[in-house]
Each structure stands twice: as structure tokens, then as C-alpha cells.
Amino acid sequence: MASIISIRNLEKRYDSGxxxxxxxxxxxxxxxxxxxxxxxxxxxxxxxxxxCGIVNPTGGTVEAAGHDIISDYRAARSLIGLVPQELTTDAFETVWATVSFSRGLFGKPRNSAHIEKVLRDLSLWDKRDNMLMTLSGGMKRRVMIAKALSHEPRILFLxxxxxxxxxxxxxxMWEVVRSLRAHGVTIILTTHYLEEAEQxxxxxxxxxxxxIVLVEQKNELMTKLGEKRLTLQLQEPIEQVPEALSAHALELDDAGQALVYTYNANDKRTGINSLFRDLDHAGLRLRDVDTKQSSLEEIFVDLVKAPTAGNTRNDA
Ligand SMILES: Nc1ncnc2c1ncn2[C@@H]1O[C@H](COP(=O)(O)OP(=O)(O)O)[C@@H](O)[C@H]1O
Ligand SMILES: [Mg+2]
Known part of the structure; x- marks a missing residue:
């Protein structure tokens, strides 16, 4: 599939250094x-x-649908909708006014039908004449999305x-995002919730x-997550893996107390049945067994576990 955003060697050094x-x-x-x-x-x-053109890069390039975000700023920006992390809304404006005004900012001609559709899709139609200050936090967030969609962007950042x-x-919100995608909008969302990325x-x-430490199709990531570890706790410690078990890829832990078998739960043949048969033949007696599945959480923690000095500020 063609890429709609291409980022090359992008650098940002803030004025602070x-x-x-x-x-x-x-x-x-x-x-x-x-x-x-x-x-x-x-x-x-x-x-x-x-x-989105709010912060200037200090190196590298970005193209949005082939438009350079600096030399071809207007064309690039008109394709993009942004729902920023911080909610900023003008308390005394109505929902309708704030969303239609946003469209005007992009130099698009008035289109009441489009604004109506956006407000209906986000279940804001009934609130169109309400002032923003009367809305709940969740409704305000929807208004931010409506604003970002007011000029019919092809790419939406959340x-x-x-x-x-x-x-x-x-x-x-997930439903809204899925339905936008069904209408051909590319969605880029940031999150520190794994569940959100997974869903x-x-x-x-x-x-x-x-x-960037990893980019992968979610489904491929999930297949990798099918990997499981079966730990066999032994009644009596052993010095080495017995000959009778050499056909199985087993690892003995340092104390000689447990054998660890790694397999993929998605495979037709996991090898577990023959492993247990051979354990019996080898005369090994088990005290306990457990299985553990690696999760996206673990992969994530592994990837990000070495924090860089000076980058520990928490801005949540
Ligand atoms: N205006 C700024 N001046 C200096 N440092 C900044 C500025 N904005 C963000 N940072 C720093 O840049 C890093 C990345 O911030 P940010 O992009 O907000 O991260 P995230 O959105 O992933 O939480 C953080 O260490 C933050 O403190
Ligand atoms: Mg952030």
C-alpha cells in the first residue's frame, strides 16, 4: 500500500538543547x-x-500525500486534521459556530451539510446550539474531533x-475512529495505553x-505473542537434561530445579504430548507446571526499559 506520510531522518532539538x-x-x-x-x-x-506544522523540525523531511510539510505547507496542512493533546475550546461559543469556524480557517467554502454530518456522526447534533462551557469533558473532546474533521481531512491525528x-x-471514540477509517481517512493516534493500540x-x-524502536503489523505482533513458555518444576534437582529428552528443545534452569520448554500456542503441533510421554519414560517426577504467554505489555516494557538520562520528565 502507498504511504500517505513519509518521514525521513527527522530531528527536533528544542531551544533548550x-x-x-x-x-x-x-x-x-x-x-x-x-x-x-x-x-x-x-x-x-x-x-x-x-x-502538523506546529513545531519546526531541526533536520530531515516529512511529506504528506507527496507535499513537503515546509515548502508546500498549505497543501500539506489542508489534508490534515489534528486533535491536540490539550483541549482548548472557547467557552462562550456554540458547538455549531466553533466547528464551522474551523472549516473557514482552512479556506474551505461553507458547507452546512458537511458540518451537520460531522456533528451527527459524533452524536453532537442535539448539542449544536449549546455553549461549549455547558458540555461534559467527553462532549468537549468530541467537539475537538468535529473541529479537526470540519475541513474534510484525509489524515487525522489524535x-x-x-x-x-x-x-x-x-x-x-474507538467506534468513531473505525467508522472514519471505513470512509478512507488515515488515522494516526498516540497512546500510552497498550490496550488501545491492540484494539x-x-x-x-x-x-x-x-x-522509533519498532514498527509492525499488529497481526504479526500478535502472532509473535502466541509464543509460550512451559515451566516444569521438578521434584528432585538434576545435573543436566536427560538423554531421553534430547529430542525436545528444553532448557534447564540454573538451580537444576526446572525445565523450560518454549513453543507457539498457534502451532498445530506444539510437541507437548510427546514431551510429557518422554518425561514419564525418563522417570522425571514433577512438582508443578505452569505456562506463561508473552504479552504486548512485556514486549513493550522490554523495548522501553532503558530510559535515557534527562528524559524522565513526566508530562502526563
Ligand atoms: N518546548 C519544549 N522545550 C523543551 N523540551 C520540550 C518541549 N516540549 C517537549 N519537550 C521535551 O521533549 C520530550 C518529548 O516530549 P513530548 O513530545 O511531549 O513527549 P510525549 O508526547 O511522548 O509524552 C520530553 O522530554 C519533553 O520534556
Ligand atoms: Mg504527548
Whole structure:
């Protein structure tokens, strides 16, 4: 699939001297839901803000649908909708006014039918004449999405759309995002919730300390997660894996107390049955068994466990 966003060697050093992005290379396929996952301070907001033209890069290039975000700023920006991490709304405006005004900012002609559709899709139609200050936090967040969609962008960025949002609203936001994708909008969302990336994304990128450390199709990531470890606790410690078990890829732990067998739960033949038969033949008696499945959580923790000095500020 063609990529709608192409990022090459992107760098951002803030005026403070802090390097928030360290040579990012990333392609985002057209029509995908892409989740950018990373701990606080990883550089997610900086990356999004650079793509959306809010923060200037100090090196590298970004193209949105072939338009350079600097030399061809207007064309690039008109394709992009952004729902920022911080909610900013004008308390005394109505829902209708604020959303239609946003469209005007992009130089698009009035289109009441489009604004109506956006408000209906986000269940805001009944609230169109309400002032923003009368809305709940969740409704305000929907207004931010409506604003971002007012000029019919092809690419929508959602920066931590569900941070601090209750479970019910989170699920309804996911529905909104899925239906946008069904209409051909590419969605890039940042999150530090694994569950969100797992539920929503076609593709997942992990960013840590200003570097992309992994980009993968979610399904492939999930297959890898099918890997399991079976631990066999022995009644009596042994010195080495018995000859009768040599056909099985077993590891003995340091104390000689447990054998560890790794297999993929998705495989037709896991080898577990013959392993147990051979254990019996070898005369090994078991005290206990357990299995453990690696999770996205573990992969994530492994990837980001070496925090860089000076990058520990928590801005949540
Ligand atoms: N205006 C700024 N000046 C200096 N450092 C900044 C600025 N904005 C963000 N940072 C730093 O850049 C790093 C990345 O921040 P950010 O992109 O907001 O991360 P995330 O969105 O992943 O939490 C953090 O260490 C943050 O403190
Ligand atoms: Mg952020």
C-alpha cells in the first residue's frame, strides 16, 4: 500500500538543547489506523506537532500525500486534521459556530451539510446550539474531533484521544475512529495505553526517547505473542537434561530445579504430548507446571526499559 506520510531522518532539538526526535524514519500506509505507542516524554506529541506544522523540525523531511510539510505547507496542512493533546475550546461559543469556524480557517467554502454530518456522526447534533462551557469533558473532546474533521481531512491525528477518558467514552471514540477509517481517512493516534493500540491499530509503531524502536503489523505482533513458555518444576534437582529428552528443545534452569520448554500456542503441533510421554519414560517426577504467554505489555516494557538520562520528565 502507498504511504500517505513519509518521514525521513527527522530531528527536533528544542531551544533548550534537548533533542526530542533523533533521526525518525517512518512510513504510514494510506488508509491505516496507525498507533504510535510510547511512554510519557518519548516524543509522540513532538512528532505529531512537527508533521502538523506546529513545531519546526531541526533536520530531515516529512511529506504528506507527496507535499513537503515546509515548502508546500498549505497543501500539506489542508489534508490534515489534528486533535491536540490539550483541549482548548472557547467557552462562550456554540458547538455549531466553533466547528464551522474551523472549516473557514482552512479556506474551505461553507458547507452546512458537511458540518451537520460531522456533528451527527459524533452524536453532537442535539448539542449544536449549546455553549461549549455547558458540555461534559467527553462532549468537549468530541467537539475537538468535529473541529479537526470540519475541513474534510484525509489524515487525522489524535494525540492521546482517550487519556483520562472513562471506559464507555473510550469505546465510543474507538467506534468513531473505525467508522472514519471505513470512509478512507488515515488515522494516526498516540497512546500510552497498550490496550488501545491492540484494539484499534492496523499497525503499531513504538517510540522511545526520540527513536522509533519498532514498527509492525499488529497481526504479526500478535502472532509473535502466541509464543509460550512451559515451566516444569521438578521434584528432585538434576545435573543436566536427560538423554531421553534430547529430542525436545528444553532448557534447564540454573538451580537444576526446572525445565523450560518454549513453543507457539498457534502451532498445530506444539510437541507437548510427546514431551510429557518422554518425561514419564525418563522417570522425571514433577512438582508443578505452569505456562506463561508473552504479552504486548512485556514486549513493550522490554523495548522501553532503558530510559535515557534527562528524559524522565513526566508530562502526563
Ligand atoms: N518546548 C519544549 N522545550 C523543551 N523540551 C520540550 C518541549 N516540549 C517537549 N519537550 C521535551 O521533549 C520530550 C518529548 O516530549 P513530548 O513530545 O511531549 O513527549 P510525549 O508526547 O511522548 O509524552 C520530553 O522530554 C519533553 O520534556
Ligand atoms: Mg504527548
Amino acid at each position: 534537548f533533542q526530542a526526535l533523533k533521526g525518525i524514519n517512518l512510513d504510514i500506509p494510506d488508509g491505516d489506523i496507525f498507533a504510535l505507542l510510547g511512554p510519557n516524554g518519548a516524543g509522540k506529541t513532538t512528532l505529531i506537532n512537527v508533521i 494525540d492521546e484521544p482517550t487519556a483520562g477518558v472513562d471506559v464507555e467514552l473510550r469505546r465510543s 484499534m491499530a492496523d499497525r503499531i509503531g513504538v517510540i522511545n526517547a526520540g527513536e
